Amino acid sequence: MTVLATPLRWLRAGWTTFKRPSAHLGIGFLTLGGFLAGVIWWGGFNTALEATNREAFCIGCHEMRENVYAELQSTIHFTNRSGVRATCPDCHVPHNWTDKIARKMQASKEVWGKIFGTIDTPEKFAAHRLTLASNEWARMKANNSLECRNCHSVESMDITKQGARAAAAHQTFLFTGQNTCIDCHKGIAHRLPDMKDVPAWNKPPQSAARPDGAGAAAPH
Amino acid sequence: MRRILLLALAAALPCLAMAADRPAYTGAPVPEVQPAAPIAKETTDDKRRSRNYPDQPPVIPHAIRDYQLDLNANKCLTCHGRENTEASQAPMISITHFQDREGQTLGAVSPRRYFCTQCHVPQSDARPRIDNLFQDVDRTIRNAQPTEQRK
Numbered sequence: 001m002t003v004l005a006t007p008l009r010w011l012r013a014g015w016t017t018f019k020r021p022s023a024h025l026g027i028g029f030l031t032l033g034g035f036l037a038g039v040i041w042w043g044g045f046n047t048a049l050e051a052t053n054r055e056a057f058c059i060g061c062h063e064m065r066e067n068v069y070a071e072l073q074s075t076i077h078f079t080n081r082s083g084v085r086a087t088c089p090d091c092h093v094p095h096n097w098t099d100k101i102a103r104k105m106q107a108s109k110e111v112w113g114k115i116f117g118t119i120d121t122p123e124k125f126a127a128h129r130l131t132l133a134s135n136e137w138a139r140m141k142a143n144n145s146l147e148c149r150n151c152h153s154v155e156s157m158d159i160t161k162q163g164a165r166a167a168a169a170h171q172t173f174l175f176t177g178q179n180t181c182i183d184c185h186k187g188i189a190h191r192l193p194d195m196k197d198v199p200a201w202n203k204p205p206q207s208a209a210r211p212d213g214a215g216a217a218a219p220h
Numbered sequence: 221m222r223r224i225l226l227l228a229l230a231a232a233l234p235c236l237a238m239a240a241d242r243p244a245y246t247g248a249p250v251p252e253v254q255p256a257a258p259i260a261k262e263t264t265d266d267k268r269r270s271r272n273y274p275d276q277p278p279v280i281p282h283a284i285r286d287y288q289l290d291l292n293a294n295k296c297l298t299c300h301g302r303e304n305t306e307a308s309q310a311p312m313i314s315i316t317h318f319q320d321r322e323g324q325t326l327g328a329v330s331p332r333r334y335f336c337t338q339c340h341v342p343q344s345d346a347r348p349r350i351d352n353l354f355q356d357v358d359r360t361i362r363n364a365q366p367t368e369q370r371k
Binding site: 074075163165168187188191193194195 | 283286290292308309310
């Protein structure tokens with residue numbers, strides 16, 4: 001009890017101050033001032049949030065700049081005929097505000113990893129690549145590849161403009177909802193980890209679900 | 221001084237003679253910078269091409285940009301591997317790919333056949349710089365026969 005005595009006293013003092021009417025400041029000042037302070041705080045918060053949501057921020061750390069960002073640069077999501085580029089947060093941070101905040105809170109663990117150098121050498125990065133990739137695959141599987149669909153929608157996909165193989169696969173697996181983008185399109189923006197033990201890599205569900213484990217990835 | 225000039229001229233003469241002997245590729249003088257030809261279009265129509273000779277590695281009639289092919293992953297085998305062809309309807313890799321160099325058939329693709337693009341390559345609509353006079357064996361045999369026997 002004695003341990004709690006001091007904090008309790010502070011709490012009580014704080015509550016007394018909180019509920020006492022203002023003696024010197026007018027209600028207009030407090031209302032308008034509170035409103036303005038709120039605007040400034042909210043604006044500042046979102047500005048800071050957006051500042052951490054830029055590619056320049058992501059590749060400010062060598063872990064990202066020299067591994068995943070370097071790998072991205074040869075892929076179609078970086079350079080292509082139409083000149084549209086996907087930057088890190090386009091795929092790795094949800095665009096919806098509440099989901100974005102949730103992801104940012106998760107990312108505090110990545111700050112921990114940065115401080116303790118979990119992936120600060122190419123060897124350490126390679127050792128963690130499967131874990132890191134699996135996290136992203138699980139996230140995209142759970143949200144039905146939401147970040148893909150921010151740009152690539154089923155509604156605007158003209159399969160007559162696609163190759164025969166792509167059109168067939170999209171009709172069979174995507175349009176029916178049997179599979180989501182990430183089920184087949186793994187490793188399109190970064191190098192893949194060792195896929196030996198990744199079940200059902202690039203497999204439609206019926207073969208992946210076979211009890212004999214025939215969904216195993218490419219033989220080695 | 222005059223001797224040096226003469227020597228330099230003598231040294232330059234064979235070079236001038238060689239300039240006439242320039243490569244036939246572009247037909248342009250060698251030191252001139254030529255504008256690059258447009259990049260040829262990839263062949264991506266998914267149609268199988270006939271082979272020019274029986275043991276020619278089949279060519280790839282689709283895009284393979286960013287297909288990962290290394291120790292970690294083999295993107296080709298996710299469609300062309302034995303257990304995946306039902307879903308993909310792609311041709312299975314040949315059984316010869318399961319054999320090691322002693323001719324022993326293994327359970328899966330042999331390490332020496334793992335790197336597909338060592339032999340199999342995508343195609344484009346690029347015109348050959350020099351016409352290829354290759355004829356397949358059937359045509360060669362037919363052409364070797366006396367005219368009256370030809371069909």
